Structures are given as structure tokens and as C-alpha cells.
Amino acid sequence: xxxxxxxxxxxxxxxxxxxxxEKLPKSMSDKVRRGxxxxxxxxxxxxxxxxxxxxxxxxxxxxxGGAEWNAVQRHIFEDQCAAAYAPRIVPFGLSMxxxxxxxxxxxxxxxxxxxxILDGTDWWCQGYSEPGAGSDLASLKTRAVREGDHYVVxxxxxxxxxxxYADWIFCLVRTDPDAKQxxxxxxxxxxxxxxxxxxxxxxxxxGTPEVNEVFFDNVRVPVENLVGEENKGWTYAKYLLTxxxxxxxxxxxxxAGLDAVKRVARQESANGRPLIENPHFAARLAQVExxxxxxxxxxxxxxSQAAAGAAPGVESSMLKVKGTIIRQEINDLxxxxxxxxxxxxxxxxxxxxxxxxxxxxAGPVAAQxxxxxxxxxxxxxxxxxxxxxxxVKMGG
Amino acid sequence: xxxxxxxxxxxxxxxxxxxxxxxxTTTKRNAIIDSDAGHSDEIWGELAELGVIGALFTEEQGxxxxxxxxxxxxxxxxxxxxxxxxxxxxxxxxxxxxxxxGDDAQHGLVEEVIGGGLHLALAHGEPASRYDLSRVETTAKxxxxxxxIEGRKxxxxxxxxxxxxxxxxxxxxxxxxxxxxxxxxxxxxxxxxTMQGYPMMSGGRAAEVTLDNVRVPTSARLGAEGVGFEALADVxxxxxxxxxxxxxxxMESATELTREYLMTRKQFGRPIGxxxxxxxxxxxxxIELEQARSAVTNAAGHLDSDDRDRQIAAxxxxxxxxxxxxxxxAIQMHxxxxxxxxxxxxxxxxxxxxxxxRFGDADYHLERFIGLSAA
Numbered sequence: 001x002x003x004x005x006x007x008x009x010x011x012x013x014x015x016x017x018x019x020x021x022e023k024l025p026k027s028m029s030d031k032v033r034r035g036x037x038x039x040x041x042x043x044x045x046x047x048x049x050x051x052x053x054x055x056x057x058x059x060x061x062x063x064x065g066g067a068e069w070n071a072v073q074r075h076i077f078e079d080q081c082a083a084a085y086a087p088r089i090v091p092f093g094l095s096m097x098x099x100x101x102x103x104x105x106x107x108x109x110x111x112x113x114x115x116x117i118l119d120g121t122d123w124w125c126q127g128y129s130e131p132g133a134g135s136d137l138a139s140l141k142t143r144a145v146r147e148g149d150h151y152v153v154x155x156x157x158x159x160x161x162x163x164x165y166a167d168w169i170f171c172l173v174r175t176d177p178d179a180k181q182x183x184x185x186x187x188x189x190x191x192x193x194x195x196x197x198x199x200x201x202x203x204x205x206x207g208t209p210e211v212n213e214v215f216f217d218n219v220r221v222p223v224e225n226l227v228g229e230e231n232k233g234w235t236y237a238k239y240l241l242t243x244x245x246x247x248x249x250x251x252x253x254x255x256a257g258l259d260a261v262k263r264v265a266r267q268e269s270a271n272g273r274p275l276i277e278n279p280h281f282a283a284r285l286a287q288v289e290x291x292x293x294x295x296x297x298x299x300x301x302x303x304s305q306a307a308a309g310a311a312p313g314v315e316s317s318m319l320k321v322k323g324t325i326i327r328q329e330i331n332d333l334x335x336x337x338x339x340x341x342x343x344x345x346x347x348x349x350x351x352x353x354x355x356x357x358x359x360x361x362a363g364p365v366a367a368q369x370x371x372x373x374x375x376x377x378x379x380x381x382x383x384x385x386x387x388x389x390x391x392v393k394m395g396g
Numbered sequence: 397x398x399x400x401x402x403x404x405x406x407x408x409x410x411x412x413x414x415x416x417x418x419x420x421t422t423t424k425r426n427a428i429i430d431s432d433a434g435h436s437d438e439i440w441g442e443l444a445e446l447g448v449i450g451a452l453f454t455e456e457q458g459x460x461x462x463x464x465x466x467x468x469x470x471x472x473x474x475x476x477x478x479x480x481x482x483x484x485x486x487x488x489x490x491x492x493x494x495x496x497x498g499d500d501a502q503h504g505l506v507e508e509v510i511g512g513g514l515h516l517a518l519a520h521g522e523p524a525s526r527y528d529l530s531r532v533e534t535t536a537k538x539x540x541x542x543x544x545i546e547g548r549k550x551x552x553x554x555x556x557x558x559x560x561x562x563x564x565x566x567x568x569x570x571x572x573x574x575x576x577x578x579x580x581x582x583x584x585x586x587x588x589x590t591m592q593g594y595p596m597m598s599g600g601r602a603a604e605v606t607l608d609n610v611r612v613p614t615s616a617r618l619g620a621e622g623v624g625f626e627a628l629a630d631v632x633x634x635x636x637x638x639x640x641x642x643x644x645x646x647m648e649s650a651t652e653l654t655r656e657y658l659m660t661r662k663q664f665g666r667p668i669g670x671x672x673x674x675x676x677x678x679x680x681x682x683i684e685l686e687q688a689r690s691a692v693t694n695a696a697g698h699l700d701s702d703d704r705d706r707q708i709a710a711x712x713x714x715x716x717x718x719x720x721x722x723x724x725x726a727i728q729m730h731x732x733x734x735x736x737x738x739x740x741x742x743x744x745x746x747x748x749x750x751x752x753x754r755f756g757d758a759d760y761h762l763e764r765f766i767g768l769s770a771a
Contacts, residue, residue: 134731136663159732204735205742206597270526270760272572280759332720335749339526340551342753343602345595357594357604358523358550366597370746373727374735381731383673 003297005076013076020084023049029085033260035364037208038087040165044120046087051118059095064102064114071306074247075299082252090162093117093124097170100187100236104228113189127157127171127190127214128237135384137172138181138234142216144173144188146223151175151188153196153219159378163199163212166192176231187233189225196220204374206367207345241380248316249299249323250375254292257330261285264337264361275337288329295322314392317385324375324382335369338362399693405469408451408461412470415446416477422740425478425599429743433557434601435481443481444512452487457495458507464699467634468641468692475645478743480599482515482554488638490516492631493562493579497619502581505560517558519549519582519605520628527756529632530574530625534607536565543617545580545610555603556593558584563607567622579624581616582607598750599743632755633708637695640711643719643751644688646744650726651681653741657730674729681725684718691715709765715751716758723748 005013028046031038038046050056058077060066069077081088089095098117101110116122133140142155153173163169169190176184192199196219201209228236265276265285275281302315335342341358346367356363376382401409420439428436443449451466453459461467467488474483491509494502494516508514525531534547545565555561561582569576582589588610591603619627658669658678668674695711698704723745727734734741752758 129732132662134663135668139663203737205737205746207737268526269524271528272531278759280762284759328724336752336757336759339757340521340753343551343553343596343598343750345597357592366750369749370597373724374732376728377731377735382728383671386673 005072009072009076012073013080016077016080017084019053019055020080020086023053024084024086025049028087032085032087034360035368040123040162043087043090043165044123047089047120050089051120056089056094057098057118060098060114061102064098064110065118071303072300075303078247079252079255082256085256090123092126092161092166092170093122096126096240097124100170100227100240103239104187104232104236106224108224109189109227122167123162123165125160125163125166125169125192125214127160127169129159130156131158135381137237138185140172140174140185142171142173143177144175144186144221146175147220149223150220151223151226153188153190153216153221155216157214157216158202158211160199160212160214161210163192163214164201164209168192169214170227172233172237175233179231182234184231185233185237186230187227187236188221189227190216190219190221194219194221204371206371208367208371210371248379249295249319250327251292251296251299251323254323254326254330255296257327257334258285258289258292260361261330261333261337264334267359267361268337268339270339281333281337284333288326288333291322291329292326295319295326298322314389317380317388320379321376321382321385321389327375328372331365331369331372334365338365342366401465401469405461405465408447408466409469409473411446412443412448412473413476415442416473416479420477420479422738422743425480425743426738429480429595429599434595434599435557439479440481441512443483444510449483449487449491449512450510452483453491453495453506453510458503458510464634464637464696467637467699468696471638471641472645472648472692475642475647475747476649478599478646478649478740478747482517482557482600484635484638484642485518485554486514486516486558488635489518489631490558490560490562492634493518493618493627494581496627496630497579497624498581499615501615502618505581514559515554515557517552517554517561517584518631519552519555519561520564521550521552523548523550525550527760528572529628529755530572530577532564532566532577533571534563534565536567536578536580538614539611541614542611543580543614545582545607545612547607549605549607551602552591552605553596553600553602555584555591555605556601560584561589561605562618564624564628565607569622574625576622577624577628578621579618579627580612581618582610582612586610586612596750598746633699633704636708636712636755637692637699639751639754640695640708640715641692643715643748644685644692646748647685647688647719647722649744650722650741650748651678651685653744654678654681654726654729657733668729677725677729681722684721688715688718688722706765706768709761709768712756713758713761713765716761719748719751720758 047056057066058069062068130140144151144153169192171188171190172185173188174184175186196217198215200213202211203209266274268275270278306312341362342365344357346363448470450459451461451470454462491506495506522533536543536545561584563580563582564577566576567578588608590606593601593603595601659667661668691711691714695708698707726741727745733739
């Protein structure tokens with residue numbers, strides 16, 4: 001048993017740290033630290049900086065020009081990025097679609113799409129959820145009917161994150177309505193500029209236009225945009241879910257969030273003393289830090305198994321549940337820490353139209369608290385994760 | 397022992413609930429939140445006409461209620477409908493202070509408030525005061541026949557709509573001293589008074605208020621010099637009953653919306669509420685809701701008793717804990733739909749959670765309860 005990183009891993013961590021110090025623009029990390037959105041241009045800039053270093057493809061195999069880091073390296077990278085307030089890497093093309101194309105796509109699809117994901121030519125979004133198919137994703141109804149050398153797609157997707165920026169959408173569509181639910185689904189790549197597609201923004205409860213509805217009205221998609229075999233889409237989607245989940249615990253985000261709360265609690269005062277010395281607040285802070293310390297080691301235990309070649313199983317579900325509980329608790333502490341200054345609605349300040357209200361750190365905390373309620377809902381809700389854990393572990 | 401509302405209060409509750417369910421729809425309310433003013437003069441006028449503001453004042457103040465259970469009855473309904481109009485600020489805080497301390501000339505303003513013709517705001521909290529009611533650093537100095545006020549006030553809710561701000565300022569004592577705090581009736585358009593206004597997370601508007609060499613006549617003082625703290629503590633106690641009741645009403649709405657959704661939304665071929673994992677959690681919400689209702693009853697029932705402050709600290713602590721549970725669980729059990737601005741629950745959940753940030757969160761009231769219990 002050795003809890004520390006190996007010499008090589010330490011050297012790698014230094015390399016990542018140096019890179020972030022040198023290449024992550026200060027204006028960008030300041031925005032992330034303040035909880036502001038960096039917009040499409042910001043994301044594209046960060047992707048291009050990483051790509052120049054050869055690190056944007058960190059989870060891709062070497063044969064596709066990837067860095068092919070192991071799970072420990074990926075963890076170190078993600079951890080350091082969160083600590084440095086780097087923007088998150090937009091995952092849709094890079095770590096959701098790319099692994100599917102690499103495993104199931106045709107040579108033509110790989111040659112065409114993968115380089116365009118890396119160089120930022122195509123922004124991808126994910127077309128899975130539908131109004132009637134959330135937790136029960138396999139009940140999806142968006143229909144694709146083969147007509148000659150096209151599929152004609154009709155239906156609706158929802159919760160499409162950053163779909164307003166997307167050039168392409170990868171979609172689960174029903175190609176065989178008579179087959180058993182999971183067996184009639186196909187995986188289609190659709191150009192967002194095709195006639196018949198309409199994107200409508202959904203404003204979230206914190207005021208951000210982060211997700212969208214996407215409507216398909218007789219959208220014609222060339223058959224060569226089918227990935228793998230018709231009616232095998234569910235297998236590909238499931239492959240995605242088990243493929244790359246090291247970041248799911250969000251340890252880096254939690255640690256950065258906890259540091260931020262501590263910084264704020266040193267500046268705020270309650271009854272004439274720094275808030276961080278307030279016994280009730282300090283107890284709650286300590287509690288979540290203790291939980292985080294343990295989860296961080298759980299995360300590393302699972303990562304080191306994965307690096308040794310073990311396939312991640314229900315551990316991913318466990319990390320997702322615990323990780324989101326911890327992150328949401330930290331969001332709650334952050335909201336409480338700023339007292340009455342949680343009340344101003346910061347969107348105007350965030351957009352820079354007005355002078356900030358109250359201390360700079362107070363602006364986004366209430367919005368983040370509400371926005372991050374999504375963590376336990378999306379990507380398979382915590383209820384679905386608990387169901388998976390029970391199903392696998394109880395042997396029923 | 398009788399836990400029923402009196403006939404008058406029952407009528408008030410029925411009238412208010414009917415009015416709000418017909419007039420204060422989700423669409424209407426969301427439009428009000430998006431408007432420049434952040435509240436509706438039309439709704440305000442209609443509710444004043446229904447007697448909602450009058451119910452918050454005693455007969456001798458010109459109203460027809462004013463007791464703890466009048467406040468809780470009104471605010472439970474306002475909470476249920478997610479009302480963003482500033483009843484707390486104009487009536488309970490502003491109107492309450494003038495009614496308690498005002499001279500005959502100033503009392504005329506209470507009549508205007510009850511009629512719906514005047515808004516007020518309490519400019520008390522400061523950038524560093526957090527929830528500490530005695531921390532006042534704004535100063536007031538007599539200069540001939542005038543008083544000069546200097547300072548900054550933070551998150552002054554309803555400031556932009558108010559005809560007058562009730563400004564707390566020190567005429568003696570250190571920054572935490574209970575003595576030496578005076579209250580002044582300052583016209584919103586006074587020279588030297590500036591506002592930076594902004595919308596709030598859960599609807600309505602507030603402003604950062606700067607008082608730079610603001611001069612008012614000595615007749616603008618509310619009550620005697622340096623003894624404003626007790627009156628402040630009194631209206632804040634009433635505000636805490638109102639906030640607890642409002643959050644409880646909103647919790648009932650959140651729970652009811654969740655019940656409807658759980659029994660309508662189908663996944664895996666059945667209503668999701670038939671999954672025991674959700675059914676049990678829904679039951680927990682109902683259990684906590686009964687606790688919340690009793691906590692409000694305790695607080696409202698002790699508003700004029702010696703045990704007032706301890707009962708109120710207990711109620712606000714319990715409401716803060718159960719409110720967070722209800723808001724978060726209601727969102728979680730709904731899933732994505734509850735994350736959208738236009739769905740009713742989003743606003744209701746924000747009202748519940750943001751209650752925490754007015755006059756003290758769960759920790760603040762827990763400490764207060766411990767302190768008062770030890771005394």
C-alpha cells in the first residue's frame with residue numbers, strides 16, 4: 001500500500017501544472033473562478049490551446065492520434081485543471097462521440113469526423129433525452145424511416161446542452177418500432193444545418209440558456225451517417241456510459257469549490273468574528289471536507305484498478321452519487337457563506353452590464369447552487385445509479 | 397385547545413387563495429418577475445382592496461388584524477402562490493415601524509400603506525452586518541435643525557418603489573451596541589441618497605443605497621433618539637413569522653406539484669410515484685411539512701409572549717432545514733423539468749431557499765436558540 005503518486009506520476013503532475021501556469025489565459029481562469037460563462041469562443045480557444053499541446057485527445061488511443069493516458073494520468077490532469085480554474089473540456093465530441101466512432105464507426109467516418117473534432121471544425125451536441133424518455137431512455141420515440149439512401153427523421157430531443165453552438169448532433173433514433181424497446185434504436189449523425197431542424201433554448205432556473213429543445217421535422221439524413229449497424233444503437237450508447245468515467249466523482253471541482261468557500265468564510269464575518277471560526281459553519285465545512293477526503297481516495301482506488309486494466313462497474317455509479325452529494329453540499333455552504341448578498345440576481349453583473357453588487361465572490365453562488373441541482377439529475381439520475389448499484393450488487 | 401382559524405381569518409384565507417389561484421398564475425407571475433418594476437401595481441392595488449394589507453395592522457393602527465395568526469394566514473397564501481409583491485417590506489417592516497413609533501403626522505402614512513397608495517423600504521442591513529441586527533455603522537448627526545445621515549445600506553428590498561426609506565443610523569454607541577440606534581423617515585428622492593438597483597434571485601428588486609450628506613429635518617426621526625433597536629427587533633420578529641409562514645405555504649405548493657408530477661409522469665411503463673424509492677421520500681416531505689406547519693403555529697402563537705424570540709428562532713431554524721429538504725427533493729423527484737425557469741416549481745423552490753438569506757439562516761437561528769435557551 002502506497003498512497004503517494006509514483007515518481008513518473010509526480011513528474012507528470014508537474015508537467016501539467018507548468019503547462020497550466022504558462023498556457024491557461026488568466027482572463028479565462030478568472031472567469032471560471034467567478035462562475036461566469038466563457039461562451040463558444042472561450043471554449044474553442046481553450047480546446048485549441050490543449051490541442052496544440054497534443055492533450056485535447058488525452059483519452060483517445062494512439063492509433064487515432066490520441067495521447068492515450070491511463071486512468072491515473074487522466075485523473076491528475078483533470079484534478080490540476082480544476083485546481084487552476086481551467087474551463088471544463090466540452091465532452092460531447094471528444095469523449096462521448098469519439099470513442100463510439102473509434103470502436104464502431106467506419107473508416108470513412110473516423111477519417112472524416114475525428115480530425116474535425118480535434119481542430120474545432122465541428123461542435124457536437126448529444127441527442128439522447130426526449131420529453132417522454134428521461135430516466136427511461138430506451139422508450140425514446142424520435143423516428144427515423146429509411147427512404148432510398150436517406151433516413152427521414154421526425155421527433156424531438158430535449159436537454160441538449162449547448163446545442164445552440166452545435167454544428168452536428170449525434171442522435172439515438174428509433175428505426176424499428178416493432179422490436180423490443182432497446183433493439184430498435186440506431187445511432188445517427190445529423191448535420192444541424194439540415195432543413196427541418198429547429199433549436200429552441202430552454203432557460204434554466206438560474207436564468208442561463210444552457211440547454212435546448214431540438215425539433216426534427218422530416219429531416220433527411222444520408223444513410224452513410226448511420227454509425228455501425230442499424231438497430232444496434234443502444235449497444236453503442238451503453239458502451240459510452242461504461243467507457244470513460246474517471247471524472248465522474250468531480251473531486252477536482254469539489255476541492256476547488258471547498259477552497260473557494262474557505263476563502264469567502266475568512267473574509268465574511270458573523271458576530272464580529274471571521275465566519276470560518278463560527279462553530280456551526282466550521283462544523284459543516286469540516287464534515288464535507290472529511291467526506292471529500294475519503295471520496296477522493298475511493299476515486300483513486302478505482303482509478304488505479306482501471307489503470308491496471310479492470311473495467312469500471314458499479315463503482316462509477318457510486319462515485320456519481322457520492323460525488324454529486326458532496327458538490328451540492330459545497331454549493332449550499334457557498335450560498336450560506338455570503339449571507340444577504342446571495343439575494344441579488346447576478347446575471348446582469350455576470351454579463352458585465354452593471355457594477356457588481358456586494359463582494360465579487362457573492363455574485364454567482366446562489367445561481368450555482370440552483371444550477372448544480374442538475375448534477376444529481378443528469379447523466380443518469382442518482383435514483384437510476386442507486387438502482388444500478390442494487391441490481392448488480394444484490395445479485396437479484 | 398382550538399387549532400382552527402377564526403371565521404374572519406378563514407374567510408381571509410379563502411378569499412386570498414381564490415384570488416391568487418385565479419389571478420396570480422405562473423404565466424402572470426413570470427411576466428411580473430421579468431418586468432422592469434419587478435412587481436405589479438395592478439395586483440398590489442387589488443390585494444389592498446381585498447384587505448390583505450389591512451389584515452397586517454391592528455384596529456388602532458387603522459387595520460383589522462395585526463396579530464401573529466393574521467400575519468401567518470396572509471403570508472402562507474402569498475407563499476403558496478409565490479407572490480413577489482413586497483408585503484413584507486412595505487407593510488410588516490416599513491408600515492410596522494411607522495405604526496409603532498410614528499407621531500400623529502407620520503401615522504397618516506400607515507393609512508396610505510393600507511390603502512395601497514404608498515410603498516416603503518427598511519434600509520437597515522449594511523455591507524458588513526450579515527444578519528446581526530445591532531450592527532449599524534451608518535451615522536446620524538444633528539446639525540442645527542437638521543440631521544445629517546452618512547452611510548451605506550445593503551440589499552434594501554423594494555427601495556426603488558418606496559416613497560420613503562426607513563433608515564437606521566447611529567447617534568451613539570459602538571458598531572454592535574444595542575443602544576444608540578435611531579430610525580429616520582427619509583424621502584426616497586432626498587438629495588445625497590443614491591440607489592443601485594437590481595433584480596433578486598427569487599423575484600422582486602432591491603438596491604444598494606448610499607447616503608452621502610443626506611439632510612432631513614429632526615421631525616423625520618421615528619420615535620426617540622437612540623432607542624430604535626427594540627422597535628426594530630419587534631418588526632423583525634413579525635417579519636420572521638411572515639417569512640416562516642410564507643416558506644411553509646411555498647413548501648405546500650412544492651409538495652403538491654411533486655405529488656401531481658409523481659402520479660402523472662410515466663417512465664418504465666408506470667407512474668414514477670409508484671416506485672417505492674420515490675414514494676417513501678415523498679412521504680418524508682409530508683411528515684416534515686407537518687413539522688413546518690406546527691413551527692409556524694408556535695411562532696405566530698407566541699408573537700406577544702415572553703418566549704417570543706426563542707420560539708421564532710426555533711421556527712426559522714426548522715423551516716430553514718425542512719425548506720431546503722422540500723425544495724431540493726421536489727426538484728430531484730421531478731427531474732429536468734423542475735430545472736426550467738417557466739415551470740412553477742422553479743420559482744417556488746427559489747422562494748423557499750432564498751428565505752434563508754433574510755434575517756438569518758439555519759445556523760444563525762440555531763445559535764440564537766441556543767443562546768436564548770441558556771439565558
